[in-house]
């Protein structure tokens with residue numbers, strides 16, 4: 001049966017790099033990555049139809065009205081949505097599908113497809129997340145502090161996910177993701193480490 005895997009993480013959590021490496025590094029992994037619709041403006045180097053389909057707010061609303069989305073959510077003031085038809089068509093044709101969504105989208109997908117596997121990628125600490133966001137040199141100071149407070153909210157939802165992956169080392173996190181996709185399961189000590197970091201993060205996130 002085809003698999004549907006939904007990956008979420010706070011921004012700076014490293015999910016985009018992990019997914020990219022997963023798709024590029026392993027020949028044995030054959031999974032289609034969904035391309036979302038968004039009202040966000042393209043960043044430099046982003047091309048329409050590659051990372052996203054960039055559409056206007058009006059076009060987005062029309063898609064909502066016509067029931068085109070499997071899920072949609074507002075993230076940082078922009079709207080994002082996943083095509084219902086694309087996902088069901090690919091799964092029907094026997095393809096495995098991966099979606100990279102925020103937590104709201106992931107939980108909506110899980111309601112529609114209870115057999116979907118939802119994965120939350122955890123940063124090792126809030127401090128580390130801040131360092132990663134600064135190193136990306138993509139956002140202003142103000143945006144970074146907004147992203148951190150948003151990340152704290154997102155981390156509080158991590159206990160609603162099926163699988164936690166701790167991104168303390170890129171190599172280990174990539175291996176964990178591969179284990180999930182190939183349904184081999186994450187090593188027990190990695191699961192325990194992720195759960196204990198999640199508890200610590202939840203404490204930090206509630207401050």
Ligand code: 5GP
Nearest residue numbers: 036037072073075080081082100101102105
């Ligand atoms: P960015 O604009 O930085 O690419 O993404 C911002 C956030 O929106 C990320 O957490 C990303 O995973 C999430 N996102 C991207 N596409 C979708 C989507 O189709 N639906 C939902 N709910 N979130 C999405």
